[in-house]
Amino acid sequence: MALRMWASSTANALRLSSVSTRPHFSPLSRCFSSVLDGLKYANSHEWVKHEGSVATIGITDHAQDHLGEVVFVDLPDVGGSVTKATGFGAVESVKATSDINSPVSGEIVEVNSKLSETPGLINTSPYEDGWMIKVKPSNPSELESLMGSKEYTKFCEEEDASH
Amino acid sequence: MSKLNVIYAVSYKLEIMKGYCMSVSLNTQSLQGMRIPRNLEVWRLGMVNYLEALKLQEKLASDRKISKISDTLLSLQHPLTYTLGKRRTYYNLLVPDSELKNMGAELHYTQRGGDITFHGPHQAILYPILSLRDIGLGARKYVENLESTMIELASLYGVKAHGQRKCETGVWVGERKIGAIGVRISSGITSHGLAFNIDPDLSYYKHIVPCGIADKEVTSLRKETDMMLPGDEVIQDQLVSCFARSFGYDNIIWKHNASVNEIKIHTE
Numbered sequence: 388m389a390l391r392m393w394a395s396s397t398a399n400a401l402r403l404s405s406v407s408t409r410p411h412f413s414p415l416s417r418c419f420s421s422v423l424d425g426l427k428y429a430n431s432h433e434w435v436k437h438e439g440s441v442a443t444i445g446i447t448d449h450a451q452d453h454l455g456e457v458v459f460v461d462l463p464d465v466g467g468s469v470t471k472a473t474g475f476g477a478v479e480s481v482k483a484t485s486d487i488n489s490p491v492s493g494e495i496v497e498v499n500s501k502l503s504e505t506p507g508l509i510n511t512s513p514y515e516d517g518w519m520i521k522v523k524p525s526n527p528s529e530l531e532s533l534m535g536s537k538e539y540t541k542f543c544e545e546e547d548a549s550h
Numbered sequence: 551m552s553k554l555n556v557i558y559a560v561s562y563k564l565e566i567m568k569g570y571c572m573s574v575s576l577n578t579q580s581l582q583g584m585r586i587p588r589n590l591e592v593w594r595l596g597m598v599n600y601l602e603a604l605k606l607q608e609k610l611a612s613d614r615k616i617s618k619i620s621d622t623l624l625s626l627q628h629p630l631t632y633t634l635g636k637r638r639t640y641y642n643l644l645v646p647d648s649e650l651k652n653m654g655a656e657l658h659y660t661q662r663g664g665d666i667t668f669h670g671p672h673q674a675i676l677y678p679i680l681s682l683r684d685i686g687l688g689a690r691k692y693v694e695n696l697e698s699t700m701i702e703l704a705s706l707y708g709v710k711a712h713g714q715r716k717c718e719t720g721v722w723v724g725e726r727k728i729g730a731i732g733v734r735i736s737s738g739i740t741s742h743g744l745a746f747n748i749d750p751d752l753s754y755y756k757h758i759v760p761c762g763i764a765d766k767e768v769t770s771l772r773k774e775t776d777m778m779l780p781g782d783e784v785i786q787d788q789l790v791s792c793f794a795r796s797f798g799y800d801n802i803i804w805k806h807n808a809s810v811n812e813i814k815i816h817t818e
Contacts, residue, residue: 431738453688459637474736477636482664482719483689483733484636546686 420449420543423514427530428539429472429490434514437530442491445518446478446509449543455480457509460502462519467495469522471529476519478509487519491529497521587800588685591619592790593808594783595626600633600658600669602810603677607741610679614739621684623793624677624743625786628669630655632758635664635732642666642759650757662742664719664732665762672770673750674786676743676793683738685797693731695796696744697721700729702792703746703785707775718763721746726769730761747771748785 426434432450436443451457459479469475469489477484498520502508509517524530534542595603603626613619632655634640642665643657650657669675676699682692697713700721704711711728713721721729729746749772760768772779779785794802 450688453690455688455690455693461636477661479636479663481690481693482635482662482731483693483735484661484663485689485735486737488737 422536422540424536427533431488433490435490442522442524443518444520448513451510451513457506460506462498465495491524493522493524495520496523589801590621590799591803592623593805598626598810600628600631606810611739611741614679622679625790626675631669632657634659634666635662639665642762645757662732662734666758667730668754670750672748674746674789678743680740696731698796699793700746703789707777709774723774726767728769
């Protein structure tokens with residue numbers, strides 16, 4: 388178990404150094420989920436990218452791998468609001484609908500309409516084309532309590548290793 | 551550090567780790583007797599109206615979320631009921647609502663995954679209210695375990711069923727569907743679950759495109775087995791045991807006087 392955890396963090400370190408444009412189905416990411424630098428992470432496996440006054444939100448590679456093939460995405464409307472750690476939408480995979488929680492509070496300024504036609508983008512490109520909503524954070528200090536990439540990587544390893 | 555140096559460092563460390571892990575695993579074995587046993591509380595509810603069962607699940611799920619209760623399983627049957635999932639695939643209902651009423655069947659819209667389905671007498675239903683985070687399962691693995699539960703039950707009666715067909719979650723005997731799954735996961739807590747056909751009236755499936763799959767038959771344990779079937783209660787209890795085994799529970803605790811009315815008692 389310790390061996391797997393250590394090997395996993397080495398693999399992640401190697402992959403992090405080669406940047407996020409690496410295609411999803413590389414040999415390393417078949418075994419280990421990818422985690423990107425520069426994003427913040429919730430322990431319910433959503434990521435946030437804060438750029439200026441906008442925060443983009445999606446679910447992580449670890450989350451999409453544990454969900455299976457996404458066949459349907461239920462997203463809220465633009466203009467609505469989200470609250471930290473509360474559900475804003477859902478994805479369906481393998482006959483299971485799973486609620487998605489927002490890592491931050493704020494107003495929804497954009498929603499990824501591509502996901503209604505191509506929900507599988509969440510599986511193939513969880514950090515880029517599979518983004519879900521963009522939010523104007525009402526309380527940017529909420530981002531500070533989220534995990535960074537190293538913390539989240541460790542969190543996933545511990546979660547997977549303990550069962 | 552160059553990539554080559556990193557690889558050398560990795561292989562050197564692997565050698566050290568190998569030795570470390572061997573001693574760790576030996577220690578774990580000696581601790582195994584001290585592992586905390588996992589309990590499953592089971593409610594035998596008999597025949598329950600769909601909405602009442604749903605209300606009970608919602609109450610139990612919010613209790614489970616705050617760890618007021620441990621993992622719970624509802625074992626029941628429904629009267630004639632059709633349900634739609636979150637995707638609202640209403641087009642898979644082939645008769646008007648009014649005709650359903652005339653049959654004495656109810657129609658409900660739900661938040662679960664999956665397509666349209668039918669529930670009725672002699673169909674065994676399990677609604678697990680589990681914390682997936684506590685047991686370390688994602689949606690995909692959870693659903694696979696639900697499939698295994700039904701596959702194992704079928705095998706008790708000599709029926710070879712299989713699951714995990716690409717894009718078609720559920721349990722099949724050949725090309726015929728014997729068990730359906732539709733689940734909701736909210737903040738890591740499960741609700742809804744599985745439905746296994748013991749011996750329901752299969753003609754009710756003619757009014758829908760079951761699970762949205764047009765060209766496949768629906769079947770039942772009665773149709774597939776050569777064995778004599780015991781009463782439904784026996785088979786439902788066996789299904790509970792198969793569930794406990796699939797999910798690695800150590801103990802089943804059968805709740806006394808289990809009833810949907812439990813929620814009314816709590817709110818008075």
